[in-house]
Amino acid sequence: MELFFFTPLVILTTVTNVVDSIRLDHVGVPSYAIQGKQAVLECPYDLEGSSLYSVKWYKNGREFFRFLPKNPHPMTVYVRQGVEVDKDRSNEKSVTLTNLVHATTGRFRCEVSTEGPSFDTVSQYGDLLVVVVPPKGPQITGGKMRYSLGDLVDVNCTSANSKPAADILWFINGQPASREYLVPYPIKNNSYDSLHSSSVGLRFRAQRQHFSPEDGDMKLKCTASIGDIYWQVNEKSAEGLKSKRDSDSSNYQSFVHDGNQLPELDSPHGLSSGWSSSACLKPLLLLPILSIVTSLCQCLA
Numbered sequence: 001m002e003l004f005f006f007t008p009l010v011i012l013t014t015v016t017n018v019v020d021s022i023r024l025d026h027v028g029v030p031s032y033a034i035q036g037k038q039a040v041l042e043c044p045y046d047l048e049g050s051s052l053y054s055v056k057w058y059k060n061g062r063e064f065f066r067f068l069p070k071n072p073h074p075m076t077v078y079v080r081q082g083v084e085v086d087k088d089r090s091n092e093k094s095v096t097l098t099n100l101v102h103a104t105t106g107r108f109r110c111e112v113s114t115e116g117p118s119f120d121t122v123s124q125y126g127d128l129l130v131v132v133v134p135p136k137g138p139q140i141t142g143g144k145m146r147y148s149l150g151d152l153v154d155v156n157c158t159s160a161n162s163k164p165a166a167d168i169l170w171f172i173n174g175q176p177a178s179r180e181y182l183v184p185y186p187i188k189n190n191s192y193d194s195l196h197s198s199s200v201g202l203r204f205r206a207q208r209q210h211f212s213p214e215d216g217d218m219k220l221k222c223t224a225s226i227g228d229i230y231w232q233v234n235e236k237s238a239e240g241l242k243s244k245r246d247s248d249s250s251n252y253q254s255f256v257h258d259g260n261q262l263p264e265l266d267s268p269h270g271l272s273s274g275w276s277s278s279a280c281l282k283p284l285l286l287l288p289i290l291s292i293v294t295s296l297c298q299c300l301a
Contacts, residue, residue, distance in 0.1 A: 022122045023048055027110045029126025032229040033100050034133055038086070041095045043110035045122070050114040055092045058109045059083055067092045082106070102163065102194075105130045129227075132163040132195060137232035138224040146239045147218055151206045156185075157222035157234070158199040165196035166224040173212050173219050177202055198224075216240035 028042030043055060057065035064080040069092060077085045082103025089096040097104060109125035142155040159166035165187045170177035183201030190197070202220065204210070211218050221235040 021048060022046070022050065022112050022114060022120055024110070024112055024122045024124050027108070027124040027126050028094075029108050029128050031127065032129050032131050032227040033104075034229060035100055035102065035130050037100055038096060038098045039100060039104075039128060040089075041097065041108055041110070041126075041128075043093060043095075043112065043124075045093075045110075045112045047114060050118070050120065052092065053113045053115040053119065054111075056111045056113075057095055058111065060106045061109075065090070065095050100130045102130050102132070104128065129164075131226050131229055132161075133226065133230045134159050134162040134166060134224065134232070136160075138166070138168065138222050138234045140220065140222055140234050140236050143220070143236060144238060147206045147211075148240065149206055149208065152203070153206055153210075153218075153220075154201070154203045155220060155236075156183075156199055156201045157224070158197060159224035159232075160197040161190065161195045162197075162226060162230075163195050164226065165198040166226050166230070168198055168200040169223045169225075170200065170202045171221040171223070172202075172210055174221070178204075180204075211240040 023046040024043070026044070028040070028044065030039055033039040041057065043057075045055075052069055055067040056063055059080055059082075062078075062080055064078045064083045065085060066076040066078075068074050068076075074092075075087060075090065077087065082101050082105070084097060084099050086096040086098045105128060107125055107127050109123055111121060111123040113119055113121040138157050138159045140155055140157050143153065144151070147153060157168050157170065159168060170182060172181075181202055181204040183203050185199045185201065188197045188199075189195070200222075202222075206218065217240055218238045219235060220238070221233060223231065223233045225231045
């Protein structure tokens with residue numbers, strides 16, 4: 001008989017724990033945030049019928065925020081390096097961090113507990129990286145104003161003074177540049193070793209497919225990005241060598257004449273109005289040498 005009453009009791013206890021458990025599938029910790037700005041940490045828990053006892057936030061394992069709804073002053077903030085809480089914009093569901101600095105970077109964990117007698121507790125965490133964005137967009141250096149087939153294209157794209165270093169991508173006429181065209185350079189650090197500069201070169205021989213079929217130009221675009229929080233672009237356009245009109249045929253035709261005619265010849269001393277080269281030179285070429293003098297006299301008469 002004891003076994004008969006014990007079994008339903010186990011089942012009832014199990015059901016009660018399911019009803020009073022806390023649901024916390026994730027926390028809203030942004031992956032990236034900009035230095036000097038703010039970040040909102042969200043803890044979207046579901047008590048599923050139980051009563052809230054406390055919500056606590058930790059940075060790298062150290063508590064910096066506590067919310068106990070039944071206390072006269074429910075919110076408590078602890079001083080931690082790089083963590084500045086905006087109390088007016090924080091509550092049991094979210095915490096707003098302001099005036100972010102690089103030291104704010106870290107792992108943030110939300111812990112939710114219910115009241116007794118069970119005091120169930122769940123927690124989830126997310127990593128936040130505070131970013132120093134470059135003061136200006138990527139810079140393209142090198143290159144020429146005009147390219148023709150076979151010319152060497154050699155340009156660089158640099159994104160300076162950021163943390164972390166920006167990722168750089170190259171595009172030619174809107175299409176990603178082939179990997180073999182890219183020339184990556186080591187990341188450089190500034191004098192304080194806190195900010196970084198990244199640079200990627202683009203080097204290739206100009207071929208027909210590198211020029212736009214619409215206008216014949218070559219458009220080189222460089223983008224610099226940091227995660228999903230920063231993206232800037234710079235684009236340069238170089239003219240293709242314009243196709244010249246084929247003047248060879250016209251030049252050639254100017255020296256082609258009918259077999260019965262000869263072109264007029266220029267004389268450095270000029271010719272008299274009575275001179276007719278087409279009428280007189282042609283007979284000279286056909287007559288025997290002995291009659292040249294006679295023919296010439298007749299022409300001059």
